[in-house]
Amino acid sequence: MADLSFLGITFFSIAWLAVMMIYTGREKLFYRIRPYIIIVPIFVNVMIWTNPIHNLWRGESYRDLTTTWFPISFYDYGPLFYFVHIPFALSISFVAIYFLTVSLFFRQSTYRAQLSTLLIAFLLPLIIAILHLIGIQPIAHFNASPLVFPISAALTAWAVLGFGFLELTPIARDLVVENMLDLMVVLDKNNRIVDLNPAARNYLIQQETLESNAIIGADINALLPALNMHTEQIAENYHLQEDFQIKHNGKAHMFDVFISTITRNGGQNAGQLLIFHDITARKQAEQAVYDQIQELAIVNERQRVARELHDSVNQTLFAAGTLADLLPRAIEKKPEKIPEYATHIQQLIHGATAEMRLVLLELYPDALINTDLGVIIKHLCEAFTGVTGIEIDYTPAMQINLEKDAQLAFYRITQEALHNINKHAQATEVSIKLNKIENTVELLIQDNGAGFDAENVSSERFGLKNMIDRAKSVGAALNINSVQSKGTTIKLIGEAS
């Protein structure tokens, strides 16, 4: 029967390790290592009970009647005690002390007194035991450590009960869940709600799809069909959905949805925990930035067009300046060239002037909408002549009234068409007719250039798709008719406002 008394001693260190690890938040780790570390004390106890067979635990006992006034039953321990039990118990104890000391340093000061008490309660019997082992014994052969166990236990009880830490943690946890802004919903494995926090209740109670007022027990898929929860789509800690919308007080709120699977012991699926994290504010901030970026892009594009036009003005003026510089030499050497130079200089200067006006129209879109379309197209024609030397036969119509988007579309399509004629058509004659017939505005752009095979030319080429899209977006009809080596005719018909 005396052998049973070793049960306490052999398991003591592990018990302490358990308390320390659980208390310092290493509960999971402890349960994971528990099956392995209890092997040693179980083995030791088995050996203790079978000691008479092998005498590995202790040698023969004898009574010491000389050193004390009371008799001590004394025996020396065997190799099992010194080489298995003691190293094991000490190392486990030191690990426990390590965990406790670490948290002593990192916890808030309010917990320090409690932690220190626990540490003393643990160290007391340990120090006595170590002293005993190394031979410092107030009473020879008498191990006093069992005597300090009651003191140790009292200190532990005071630390645990006095500070109430075991009750504190769960309460704090509940408070967090109750007060948090994120919605928390616990589902069973049939996707029925079994628990939810007030924030979640607050949102879900307003769902029109909620039958009766019983949220608990409601099917989450009936309540929030868009969520489309499937039991089989489960992984551990899964980011289920972003930008999930839930209406609350008439306003749409955006949520990031996270899902965690709740498993029973043995890993079988017991249900899910859903967390809805409100990202409405973040989304609004992002939207504001998107809008700014869009505006920035429009401004950038406008500046690019203006820069290109400005470059074109420079080239035109350079050519005009060079020809003007040549006039004195021409008078001397090639008088027959003078009329040609004069015509070119005239075209170039008018072209540059028109381009400068177009730069301003590009930079100030209001001006582009408020200027008469007939005038704008005249600028385009003169700029074209400045760049190409080809005079355009332009028949304008004045007082054309178009919706502002339509006006913009007519301008851009004319610009694109003239650009194509300049770059690709090698035309010698170009004509533009702007006409107002009753309630429609008709624009006809014709050239006698190379043309293209409409059947075989991808609409991506020559900006054709852009032109067609632009016309469509303002409800205008665009008709492109091209015959190879005969030329191209573009007809744009829109509604006058």
Next chain:
Amino acid sequence: MNVSQEKIGIILIDDHRRVHQAMSEMISYFDDIEILAQGNNGLDAIALCDQYQPDLVLMDVVMPEMDGVEATRRIKTKHPDIKILALSSFKDNDTTRAMLESGAIGFILKNSSVDDLENTIRTAYAGQGIFSPEIMQMLTQPAPQDTTEHIDLTPREREVMKLFASGLTNGEIAAQLTISVSTVKFHITNILGKLDVDTRAEALVIAAKNNLV
């Protein structure tokens, strides 16, 4: 005029028709200079240099297909003797320095008079560097510090950033690029790291400032 004297052979590269016209009128007054060929872009320039072996190329800088900087670099590699004179309406520091680094012997602006142009062509032909006064002034100033931070996004990250800036969600970006949502998140995490910001909104602002979107 000494007929036996060889003429200075020039190739003119410019994407503006009126510049071609005016320049060939001008050259027609100089008995010892002739235009061998004219081209519209850098690719033309390379082909024409191979064909004509000119003494000098009058090269525009900003052109479609291939710009003057790249064309100059390639021509100088293949024909180190051909002198290239930049003729441009742009006078920003970067283009000017890029042209010179590529091997252009001089840089003249398209606001020069006929006398200046003639003088520049002859000086460059003689092998001397020559610049419009404005360009000279700019080159003698220290290069201004680049104010935009250098941000080194991979092409894929740029794509993700662009789609993200157009307001798409991670899921939509993933669908468009046919990659997984977690890959999109991985890219976005990298982008945030490279831009040294914590939130997506901050990333958008920085990207917009640096013309990444």
